[in-house]
Amino acid sequence: MGTSWSARIVDAPPDSAMAIEAVLNRVIAQMSNWEADSAISRFNAAPVGKWMALPADMMTVLRAGLYMARLSGGAFDPAVGRLVARWGFGPDGLTGLSAAPNHPAPWTAIEVEGDRARRTADVTLDFSGIAKGFAVDAVAMALHDLGATHFLVEIGGELRGQGVKPDLQPWWVDVEAPPGLFLPTLRIALCGLSVATSGDYRNFREVDGTRLSHSIDPKTGAPIANDVASVTVLHESAMLADAWATAIMILGQDRGMALATRQGIAACLMQRTASGGQEYMTPALAAMLE
Template identity: 85%
Template sequence: MGTTWSARVVDAPPDTAAAIEAVLARTIGQMSNWEPESAISRFNRTPVGQWMPLPADMLTVLRAGLDMARLSDGAFDPAIGRVVAMWGFGPDGLTGLSATPSHPSPWTAIEVEGDRARRTADVTLDFSGIAKGFAVDAVAAALQGLGAAHFLIEIGGELRGQGVKPDLQPWWVDVEAPPGLPLPTLRIALCGLSVATSGDYRRFREEGGKRLSHSMDPATGAPIANDVASVTLFHESAMLADAWATAITVLGHERGMALATRHGIAACLIRRTATGGQEYMTPALAAMLD
């Protein structure tokens, strides 16, 4: 996934590290666009209209991604791979900025039936906005399967806490403000809770003096052009926290936070302003902090 992982496990059962590695290897083998023979890469090469059976984990992520696409009116799009590649954030580098997306709403060109799926247009899947979160959930499930009850899992800055630390304190985590923005650090306890952050300061590239975010706006087929610096999302599911954070980032502070508020989602958005940064919280998050 191009990142690191860590795990703190109280009274770690035997083979804990091996179990975690197995989950991550399975996730990469199914959902990495950087692996030519992964399930997602093979799916993206199938002829348009041809059905392909999908492994269970990939099917779970695809269904969740399509659900989030419907919920966000396409702001989250698991089939945005062509646009990601076009702007140079895929495994092949820049594929040509003069190209145009092959489908106006890529996710609508993915059909799922039972345990198989197909493309009805020349779109490609890209799970970079949801797969890390899925991996966090899958590692947590594997640890619980081994009998672990107290742990903190982190993959690329996305975390899930379960139970408590040996001193009976919860797993406290700090959510730092984006670099250069003088805002207070948000501290919260992860007890059966996951957190994911989407930001414009980790993955980007410069072009013509402009910073191009890796977050794509499916509506424009280009990097997001709003002033969202970061979105932090708290949810029982790290996979859904990951997807929600991406959707809100794309939608922007007004539409994104309004959608999160309607669905009772605990989210914090930081917006860049002329004088620094402005923070927004949904009522669900404000209630958690009371």
């Protein structure tokens, strides 16, 4: 996934590291656009209209992605791969901008039936906004199955805490403000909770002095330009926290936080302003911090 992982486990069961790596290898084999023989790469290369049976984990992520696409009005889109590639954030890097794909809602060109799926138009799946979260959940489940009850799992900045530390303190996690924004650090306790952050300050390119975020708005076909620096979401599911952070990031402060508020999502948005930065919280998150 182009990132690192770590796990802190109290009284770690034997073979914990092997179990974690087996989970991650399975996720990569199914959902990595960087692996030519992965299930997602083979699906994207299949002829339009051809049904393909998908592995169980990949189908779980696809169904969750389509659910989030419907809920967010297409802001989160698991079939945004063509647009990601167009702006140089795919496996092939920057190859020169071509004409924008003429499909305003790529996710609507994905059909699912049982354990199989197909593309009805030339769109491609890209799970970069949800797969890391799924992997965190899958690792947590693998550790639980081994008998671990107290642990903190982290993959590329997405985390899940279960139980408590040896000193009986919760797994405290600090969510720092993006560089250049002088906002207070958000400290949260992960006890049976996951946290995911989407931001524009780690994966971006600058063109003629303009920062191009890796977060692509499917409606415009271009990187977002809404001054949102980061979005952090707490959820029982790391997969959904990951997807929600992406959706809110793309929708922006007004629409994104309004949707999160209606859905009872605990979210924090940090926005760039002329004076430095502004922080917004949903009522669900504010209640958790009281």
